[in-house]
Amino acid sequence: MGGGAIAVLVLAMWSLWPASPAPSASIVTPARGGQQSQTGAKAPLAPVNLEALDADREEPSQGQRNPFRYQPKVVPPPPKPVVTAPPTPIISEQLKPAVPAGPPPPPPIPLKFIGVLERANGVKWAVLSDGKNTMHGRDGDIIDGRYQIVKIGTESIEMTYVDGRGRQVVRLTGQ
Helix, strand or coil, rough: HHHHHHHHHHHHHHHCCCCCCCCCCCCCCCCCHHEEEECCCCCCCCCCCEEEHHHCCCCCCCCCCCCCCCCCCCCCCCCCCCCCCCCCCCCCCCCCCCCCCCCCCCCCCCCCCCCCCECCCCCCCEEEEEEEEEECCCCCCCEECHHHEEECCCEEEEEEECCCCCEEEEECCCC
């Protein structure tokens, strides 16, 4: 059985083995007179200069060629000019310490001016709200124990703290 397998293998190799080497594609047979014949054969190629193939060539440099870049060569920016700082002026006067501006202003009055009531005798009353309670008063009255009404206008009211600091105008639309 082993001999039969070897015989089949030898027979397959013999049938597939070429009888003569196939001509290579680089060999061209010349036609008559060096011109194309009527059968379509091409004219002989120009002779090859074998010495030029052996000549030394310049090696490619590392940074000049990038086959993956399809953009023009980037020109480096010009060098930045060296700028020297102007000399600092000498201050002959001594700097004075900052003077405090005084006490901070009082916080805003958190009341909203709702409207004006005018009595038949011409006295105006201002109606105010702190969000929870509604209060009213006239010129000079103290509201909520902390604020005093200075002047009641048509669309605004002037108020101060009871101690006289921080005069503020509260508009009819609120603060």
